[in-house]
Amino acid sequence: MNDFSKTDRLMERGSAFLGSRYAILCGAMSWVSERHLVSAISNAGGFGVIACGAMTPEQLETEIAATQELTDKPFGVNLITMHPQLFDLIEVCDKAGVSHVVLAGGIPPKGSVEAIKGGQNPAKVICFAPTLALAKKLLRSGADALVIEGMEAGGHIGPVSTSVLAQEMLPELSQDHIIFVAGGIGRGNAMAGYLEMGAAGVQLGTRFACAKESIAHENFKKAFFRANARDAVASVQVDARLPVIPVRALKNKGTEEFTQKQREVAGVLDRNEIAMEEAQLQIEHYWAGALRRAVIDGDVENGSLMAGQSVGMVKEEEPAADIIAKLMTQSEDALTRR
Template structure:
């Protein structure tokens, strides 16, 4: 008998779609959402998602294989749409019969959704939708589910808050489609609210970044424990020609270095040394390197400490299973009080 029947009932569609006990996705965080954390989340009843980021096909192949050694539960893979080897990465996912592929970073290129859904081992496609119009377009293009992520989230963000996106999109789409809500979620009471609005589940990243099973450096985790919501700030775009998607991270020297990096890349565009597509890739590679310095090397001054505004609710290192159990209990308590 479940201890969270009300929450389970509202999550039923999302959990069935994911093949997990709870409709709680872990947001893909580069260098953090790897084999250890992903398998731990799936084993605890959530749905782990590998952050492919700038990985090569060979690296992704290894990461998926190592994750499968650690869990027999479903998990997904997050692919960046602008990755030059996107179709090779899709082929790796198909080879391993990955059940769900999350496409992030923009509109999926032509043929990518079909490649994911049409192979020998077809997977479900989850896409990010920052507006209602784009949400409808993605669903028409074959997306099986959507994540609407507000600007409170960590990492790459859009310009609209989670609460506004939820009010705009859920009433329009949630009855007939699967919509997960993300951005700034740190407690189960917020999960309960979005489920009641029609979400089929939620996605959290920051809440899991400092889990016991996360390989993130001790310095990285301590920076999270010290931080408050206002410390997680969005990056600034310095050149209108360089369409840099804002990134939310804890303010440090690395934040300032990214501003300088944008100026450097803009200068290369001025001199026509690189094309726009290459400029955008340079930005992505910069973030991959900056994240590694913080997450793996523990350089919390110069690396990127990507974090959502829910970081102020991350106070200690906890096992993934405890985090999920706590979120579910908080959601159930909120629903019970209201019903």
């Protein structure tokens, strides 16, 4: 058995919080983070997270049950805060006994954290914090742990790099709170560095997207294998009144179509035909459809190839267990050399 004692010691708080062997979360990737990948990661000692995305409560209930058939290890569910049925989804998680709920996509609406923690099967709440001020507010509001994610990540991103966020937030928060670092992590060496800075663990998405157990289409995976860091670009916001959170994805025809979609939705807003919340939901639904075209249908020209800048380190299809073992070995080697 491999000796990961130095990494294990630094991950101890995170592992205890998650209930997993290693404090390595898989970022929730729509259409990718489903039962097969989530269970494989949890079975390998990591912590899988189902991406609820635009699922209905009935669909989420089915996905959780199917995941529980494949693993008896802990896993979480990622819920989008702007989902119109958020509280119904929280109830589904509660009834299924999900141990951890991750709230993403914005500030948790009033009562949501309380609903997660106060159900029949109280769950731990993990939130995303893009700034130190918001991090402190979320912790005061009941978040049990935070993920600080830098702009190098895939999918929805903030404006600040992971390394800067870590330097700003870990010294302030990590002594008393569980903080996971995400964004641009592709090797265990980087993981070791953030653990030494005080992180309780890390979250990776792009590194797991092409795991053997990932149901992503062969074309999707091949696009990742061909890509380098510079190919993963952030989307452009075309209208200041439509505060679209930037999305990082591999540049293709679909990237240009998203710019056109924003112009279209902005025009509808101009004519006062829809409310701002509905406009933002239209953008979210666009992404869900574009992601499906790439991940499930294999249309890598018109679909969305959401990927972080660590995509250049993804060169082959590997079992999730091998990816986790490599990360731990690389981290242990780095810590041993210090």
